Amino acid sequence: MHPTTPLGALRALMQARGLDGLLVPRADAHQSEDCAPHDNKLAWLTGFTGSAGLALVLADRALLFVDGRYQVQVQHQVDTTAFAVHHLHNEPVAQWIDNHLPPGQRIGFEPMLMTNSQYEALRASHCQPVALDDDPFDAVWHDRPAAPCGVITEMPDEIAGESSADKRQRVAAALREAGVDYLAVTLPDNIAWLLNVRGSDVAMNPVPHSFLLINQQGDVEWFVAQEKLAQLAPEVTRNITLSAPGAFLTRCRACAAGNVIALDADFSPVALRFAVEQAGGSVRWQSDPITWMKALKNPVELEGYRASHREDGAAWVNFLAWLHHEAPLRDAAGDPITELEAQQKQLAFRQQRETFIEPSFNTISAAGSNAAMCHYHASPETNKPLTRSEFYLNDSGGQYVNGTTDATRTLAFGPLTAARRLHYTAVLKGFLALITLPFPNGTCGHQLDAVARRPLWELGLDFDHGTGHGVGHRMLIHEQPQRIAKKVNPWPLLPGSIMTIEPGYYLADQYGIRIENQVEVVEGAPGFCRFSTLTLIPIDLNQVETGLLSAQEKAWIDDYHQQVRDTLAPLVNSDARAWLFAATAPLRVQTGAQA
Amino acid sequence: MHPTTPLGALRALMQARGLDGLLVPRADAHQSEDCAPHDNKLAWLTGFTGSAGLALVLADRALLFVDGRYQVQVQHQVDTTAFAVHHLHNEPVAQWIDNHLPPGQRIGFEPMLMTNSQYEALRASHCQPVALDDDPFDAVWHDRPAAPCGVITEMPDEIAGESSADKRQRVAAALREAGVDYLAVTLPDNIAWLLNVRGSDVAMNPVPHSFLLINQQGDVEWFVAQEKLAQLAPEVTRNITLSAPGAFLTRCRACAAGNVIALDADFSPVALRFAVEQAGGSVRWQSDPITWMKALKNPVELEGYRASHREDGAAWVNFLAWLHHEAPLRDAAGDPITELEAQQKQLAFRQQRETFIEPSFNTISAAGSNAAMCHYHASPETNKPLTRSEFYLNDSGGQYVNGTTDATRTLAFGPLTAARRLHYTAVLKGFLALITLPFPNGTCGHQLDAVARRPLWELGLDFDHGTGHGVGHRMLIHEQPQRIAKKVNPWPLLPGSIMTIEPGYYLADQYGIRIENQVEVVEGAPGFCRFSTLTLIPIDLNQVETGLLSAQEKAWIDDYHQQVRDTLAPLVNSDARAWLFAATAPLRVQTGAQA
Structure with missing residues (x-):
């Protein structure tokens, strides 16, 4: 085999080193969620760009293990005649080795890219793991990007x-x-x-x-x-x-x-x-x-989060006022706003804020069926119009000098179907159920997760992602260790913890709904904690079936909107202020206007 | 030291065998929750009768480790000059050994009474564990009860x-x-x-x-x-x-x-x-x-549970009708019913059922402040009267030829204070929140536990026991492996699982409230499970603040009471039927009558 492809090059290398196989994980030495191009050996080898995965290269075949989120994406990105696609969790690589390879095969791996538990799983299989003490890719990856050298x-x-x-x-x-x-x-x-x-x-x-x-x-x-x-x-x-x-x-x-x-x-x-x-x-x-x-953030960090959320909230309101005005007009005129245009406009509004540095993650600007993919990012090829008949979902945030923001709003620019309204209301009720929940000191996220899902469960529905994650202080958007999810997480939510609350609902090929606030955990009644909201952005109430909301839920929304209005009115552009007042009016006014 | 006491006898035995210490757990070879007298070495040694504990006997001192539930009881039962009381979990025995004994002490234990993880904890300490290959107590426990020889x-x-x-x-x-x-x-x-x-x-x-x-x-x-x-x-x-x-x-x-x-x-x-x-x-x-x-019970077992609950429900209604009639009259006449009398009367009503065999556990018949102790059992010394100003809590069940029952009702025979009504309503709302919850296949109990606690958490209150346990089929009242509790339990609740749902609230020295139904897990919407109630006993609504109930909560209660009424009316004694109809009348009738 002539090593003109990455796969061929790796096989030549394996032969030279006496290896029967080679593991190529999507990992760097820091187990980072996002990989530098220099470190993304898996993408170079296979074309797959997802955030988790593992290839096993053998002399006569090659396998790519990805999880449930990526089974569709992998079909688009990878030459599946060269790489057989397997499920990362259903039959993990060590189990696959036991089931399909003879014992004693020499399988190479880079010990800087593998955690101890991954190694132990490999070692428990009947292969012979061979630790490589260099980075073998330097020799075969000729156009390899340089290692990142970002200024500190x-x-x-x-x-x-x-x-x-x-x-x-x-x-x-x-x-x-x-x-x-x-x-x-x-x-x-x-x-x-x-x-x-x-x-x-x-x-x-x-x-x-x-x-x-x-x-x-x-x-x-x-x-x-x-x-x-x-x-x-x-x-x-x-x-x-x-x-x-x-x-x-x-x-x-x-x-x-x-x-x-x-x-x-x-x-x-x-x-x-x-x-x-x-x-x-x-x-x-x-x-x-x-x-x-x-x-556990200190008081100065917490005040920084709050300040950056005021700035981000003002940018959101400026953006939403523009969007709610323009989107229906442009759609009616046959020149609808697109996902990418909305995203760029939003960035421009954020850039008006003095303390803004950069987006805190890749914005999700998703119209209609694109929002059904939780990890969607708009591109020229996928760029959909924002119409009056479909939801538009925006999940974005900013790095500010003193904090990091992350929020999602799902918007509509015209009347939607009854099913969409029902599902939007269920997501909102789940969001409200969790954000208003007091809980005893020492409670962990997995104990609370169901609270945000109940209104969906009552409809026989659910969503397939976590309900909340930690957020770093001017740092990573997904911060360890706490998490609110079905999966057990042993770290309690304690005063000073920063979390998101973000239930959603996704109907494949049709629409996606998510409502997300960032919160801090604060002391509540003696022995109890509660969430205090950081995010200051109006929640779109036009699609809510208000008859399904309890008096307490309506009261929380009205209180929240008053806080948003009072805090942001002095900070937003003058032409956005009228929209802010309308969007944060008490529910009886809004639903009165609707009727 | 002359070995006239159990402690002295054990020390002599230790000396004869060259041991520095001896572990005496509250355990039999089956790790049973309830111990036969023959196996209760810890009770013989210390007087302590709780269901969990461990003694460490040394030459110059002796320690008794018990958990948080038993810190009060142990003071009443144990000579604390002979046994220093320690906390079973805060400083486990292996840690105590490391902290307080020199290395290398020879500590004897019976390997039939110790699980592997308990042994590993001991082995990880710096003592030298010495496994005894006989039962050393035979030689020193002279009036030891015979090993149980129950007929099979x-x-x-x-x-x-x-x-x-x-x-x-x-x-x-x-x-x-x-x-x-x-x-x-x-x-x-x-x-x-x-x-x-x-x-x-x-x-x-x-x-x-x-x-x-x-x-x-x-x-x-x-x-x-x-x-x-x-x-x-x-x-x-x-x-x-x-x-x-x-x-x-x-x-x-x-x-x-x-x-x-x-x-x-x-x-x-x-x-x-x-x-x-x-x-x-x-x-x-x-x-x-x-x-x-x-x-995972089979259809025949499930039908057996349902049948035994109809029988048990009839016995409960006969008992409750009698109790609600007699208790206020007897209290007014200065000759109140006592806990023990109520318990005996209830047993008599159960014994009227043809398929009844025996109580499925020690009845908890607890009036007023006695009910604040979750594990209370009435005795002549503690036997309280049932009065019109306090709750009466009854947690009991039966073994029937085809199933096992376990239920709790908290009753009142006169108007109670606003705080008691509020707390009773919160417990009821938690009970309703969980029993009405649909949940996806694969959901575990720890994911649902908070649902039953939320109404209490909103008042800054909580309860310190699990929310539900498995129940055996004509078998153990606490059946492994599923559990609904704060603690993580990896076993999902699947169709055919039998559980209890039993939130409560306990105010020390004042009162205790618990409402418990037994349920089976059944298939719900596609991909979902739900609870179907087995227990058929009216829920006392006299102490409910109905204004705090939602329309859905009221509807569930009315539906449930109709099911109770329709099922039990043909089964109860004729003089109990009128009470059954009144107690299961729709809420608007009951509260109309109250107003």
């Missing part, structure tokens, strides 16, 4: 709310208490939080790719490309030992001898375990303690 | 709904599929289900203490005291190899050589692991597959 900037203490020195002492105390000598940190947002810096290696992921070691005295060694530090004031790295990322494993080995090294049980590369064990050290598997410190 | 009876196929032969073939198929050679069964209800028998070793626990081995061909070896089989038709044991319980470990060892033996990960004694490993066999830790087969 300081997050000032007055916005972070706590100095890096104080954070390091908190971590050091946690290590002393746990009897751990070193903590090895590979999660980019944990490093960004600890050092009060932000990065720019991957678009809309303002965290630096790097590694870090911290010991019981709070001494920090940072393994980061020197070039990324060019714009950073020297004070930031004054008490930090700087090394190249390539020195990280060697240094872990050196630290490990006779010592206890804490590794993140879910995210650390198994290469770290190998390094520690080779050096005679012992691994303490735990959650990186920084994850939890970072998750 | 047949559960006819026409009531069980499936022959034992068919069940054994299903288990054998599961073993073949799992690649397991033998399954060792120690759970009494799993043995009872598999063999279609019932036992009587512990009061109100109609399951036999015994052990069982089954192989891939479905061959069964039953390790059971011969005396228990005297009344059993020979057909029942025809294809079964019978041995004495004492032969079980030896036989496990013989089976284990070169074989895979499945042990229940949560309940098997660690002695089985030792036996398998000593023989060179390998242990497959899993849930006993019988547990899940047993949990």
